[in-house]
Amino acid sequence: MSTVRKAVVVGGNRIPFARSNGAYAMSSNLDMLTAALDGLVARYGLQDERIGELAAGAVLKHSRDFNLTREAVLGSSLSPETPAYDVQQACATGLETVLGLSDKIKLGRIESAIAGGVDSASDAPIVVSEGLRHALLELNRAKTLQQKLKAVSKIRPKDVTPVAPGTNEPRTGLSMGEHQALTTVQWNVTREAQDELALASHRNLAEAYERGFFDDLVTPYRGLTRDSNLRADTSLEKLAKLKTVFGRQLGDRATMTAGNSTPLTDGASTVLLASEDWAQSRDLPILADVVDGEAAAVDFVHGKDGLLMAPVFAVARLLGRLGLTFEDIDYFEIHEAFAGTVLSHLAAWEDEEFCRERLGLDGALGKVDRAKLNVNGSSLAAGHPFAATGGRIVASLAKQLHERGEVDGRPARGLISVCAAGGLGVAAVLEAR
Amino acid sequence: MSAPARGIETVELPEMPSLSRLYVGAAREAAKKLVGKGKGRATLPAARHHVTGVLPDLVKMTEYQALLSETKLDIAPAGYLHALSFPAAMSVMGRDDFPLPLLGMVHLRNHVEYRKPVLYRDLLDVTAWAEGLIGHRAGTQVDVVTEVRHAGSDDVVWRGVSTYLAKGVFLPSVDKPRVAEPREEFRAPLPTALWRLGSETGREYAAVSGDFNPIHLSSISARALGMRRSIAHGMYTASRALAEVGAQKGDAFAWDVKFEAPVFLPARVCLNIGDSTDAHGAWVHSAFVGWSPTSGRRHFVGSVERL
Known part of the structure; x- marks a missing residue:
């Protein structure tokens, strides 16, 4: 215990993400998480392996799935003696599982881990109304026939x-x-800026599929081999034609469309993490180090900050702690909940006054080089099954970093940020191996 | 309780009066008024109505907390104490010597000081009276004051002043209607919250507050009183805004609201809450405003302030 060592990313596996009520309409969270896990097991030869610990979660979760991750283990070909727990931190769930498990590896508590997440907007849990729920609970408490009739x-x-x-x-x-x-x-x-970002996301994702980047990151499922939201042939003209769907009460200031917002999506992702020893002793690849992470939250309820602005704070604190600037980052993976989210983050980091007053910096944090931003596409193109997004990003970035290797004599470095409901945000830094 | 000024009679009520009986009385009086020509009296009753040993109803308070999205703490919400003490206020307005008709009164403004927390198990004394009868450009307005004390204590823990307008009622010798105040121009800020109020909103608030004024219950009962549809209780909107100001307001605060355009149900209401803090970052004040996203008209505007 208490030896702080490295936690590394060995690889990842996900199923293609599907627009809701499409290819995975009949698949549950458990089905999809197990499918993604089975692909990971097959890819890294983990059959019957007792992994140190699994952590995963879902944002839209049925109460019967109280042990979702453990059930996925039992449904997979991993050793049934692999412990597991569920995490739920809205859309930051996936990234938080990676960070939490990495810390356990770094501390020497476990040697290997699988992080993950899944969400289904199609197979969403439907609940009864509060009125019916209260009546049924009262019925359950009732002892006499009279009390029962009263409840009903x-x-x-x-x-x-x-x-x-x-x-x-x-x-x-x-x-x-x-x-x-x-x-x-x-x-x-x-x-226009939002539509341009959406277009770049689709183009980058399509190119990454074309060059085979996802061949060892994605396992086909239910007839899908690629994310079904991907529109390789979209254009600024097509995106410009879409009607606004959010902020209609803002009149001509409304700019958000179905094209520059993520659709409801089904999907699952997993990431294999390990100590260096564990990976090396099994001849497994080491793609990247999980360097550090930071969570933040904003007071959005009365509008002090926007709901999805917490990553702005998380990133500033994380880079500050690591003594890094944007110049030291080679890849920026900023989750595209909406194109407007990413662009608001970039604007905040470029705003001197905001960075001074709110982030406590001497001046603007800096400008993100667009050529380094979401280079293999992000959620606008791939879709966003809430808890599965973190795992998608970590596995893709780790592979990208490994391919790049060194930059100016140091390991290539990537920054991840994910915004989440409740004014939450989580950021992480990975380095190439 | 402190002794009222000389010449003011204190009327001890044996228990909280029934609001439904008061409304029936008001309706009977309204029917009489169609024949006669109002009461014509221009003074307020020189009486304070006093009820001792009032106990919050935990079931009702819990239902109130659920409806207004208040956390179900043991401390009574400020708006629940308004509802609890409201029958005493109504009984003052229902007196034969009260100069204004009770039915059809418009709630213009409400100011509450919640000085010390009241727990649901606290026994309370409630005192209510009317004061401040003055002319309004559209009729005559009056303040109904309600004070809540812990039983047997002199300290007021909760004090509410509700300002009502009797529309179209002009009393002799009450000062002439003032010149209309210039209307503030309202430009909607960005909302911080959105309420989707169903047509059942009035009935639900009536059930937890006991305020069964027919204008809130259904479009049919509202139309009988000249409204085109039922309207949300002003105190529902104010109490919900108060709940959404949140826990930062602490245990002692003043809560003020001015009601403007009525909220016809069903409705979507945009809300903006803005907080201000002192030099140390501690909360001191929240301003809130509610408006219609469709018409842009302001429904209510108010504030919550640390006491």
Whole structure:
């Protein structure tokens, strides 16, 4: 214990991401996570292996899946003696599993780990209304026939309507898109800039598929071999034709469309992490080191900051701790919840006043070189099955870093940031091996 | 309780009066008024209504907390104490010598000082009276004051002043309507929250507050009183804004709200809450405003302030 050593990324595996109510409409979170896990097991020869620990999670999770990750282990060809636990930190779930497990490896508590995440917007848990739920609970507590009848008599016709989960923030009633629409206006992000970012995402993802980049990162599932949201042939003209879907009450200041926002998506991802010894003793590749991570949260409820602005703070603190600047970063993986989110982050980091007053820096954090941003596409093109996004990014970035090797005599370095509901954000730094 | 000024009679009520009976009385009086020509009196009753030993109803308070999205703490929400003490205020307005008709009164403004926390198991004394009868360009307005004390104590822990307008009622010898105040131009800020209020909102708040004024219950009962649809209780919107100001307001605060355009149900209401802090970053004040995203009209505007 207490020996701080390196935690490395061996590789990753995911299933192609599918737009909701498409190829995976009949697959549950457990099905998809198990499929992604089985692909990882097959790729790295982990059959019957007792892994140190598995952590994964889902944002939209049915209460029967209280042990989702452990159930996925039992449904996979890993040793059934592999322990597992669930994590839930909204869209940062996947990245948080990587960071938490890496810390356990660094501390010497475990030798190997699998991080992951899954989400299904198609197979979402539907719950009964609060009225019906309270009546049923009262019925359950009732002892006499009279009490039972009284409980049942409280059910009203409108209570019978089931309730599907929404993406509304509980404290504001605004959907994530509506929140981002406000932030997008506050940071003066234009429709054109958002459409350009969306186009770059589709082009970069399509090119990465074309050159075979995802061949050892993605396992086909249910007939899909590529992410079904990918539009290789999209163009600025096509994106410009789409109607705005969020922030309509803003009138002509509304700029967010289905093209520059992520769609509801189904999918799962996994990442194999290990100590250097464990990977080397099994002749497994080492793609990257998990250097460090940082979580942040913003006070968005009364609009002090935008809902999805926490990564701005997480990144600044993380780079500060590591003594790094944007000049030291070769790849920026900024999760594209919405094009407006990424562009608001970039604008904040370029804003001297904001960086001085809110980030406590001497001046602007800096400008992100667009040629280094989301080079293999991101969520706008691939889609965004909430908890699965972190694993997708970590595995892709680790591979990209490994391919690049060294930059100016030092290991290539990548920065990840993921925004999440509740005003949360998580950032991480990886370095090439 | 402190002794009222000389010449003011204290009326001891044996228990909290029934609001439904008060509304029936008000309706009867309204029917009479169609024949007669108002009461014509221009003074307020020189009386304070006093109820001792009032206990919050934990079931009702819990339902109130659930409806207004308040965390279910043991401390009674400020708006729940308004609802709890409201029948005493209504009984003052329902007196035969009260100069304004009770039904159809418009709630213009509400100011509450919640000085010390009240727990659901605290026994309370409630005192209510009317004061400040003055002319308004559209009728006559009056303040109804309600004070809540811990039973047997002199310290006021909760004090509410509700300002009502009797529209179109002009009393002799009450000063002439003032010149209309210039209307503030309202430009909607960016919202920080959105409420989706269903047509059941009025009935749900009536159930937890006991305020069954027919204008809030259904479009049919509202139309009977000249409204085109039912409207949300002003205190529902104010209480929900208060709940959304959140835990930062602490245990002692003042809560003020001015009601403007009514919220016809069902409705979407945009809300903006802006916080201000002192030099140390501690919360001192939140301003809130609610408006219609469709018409752009302001429904209410108010503030919560540290006491």
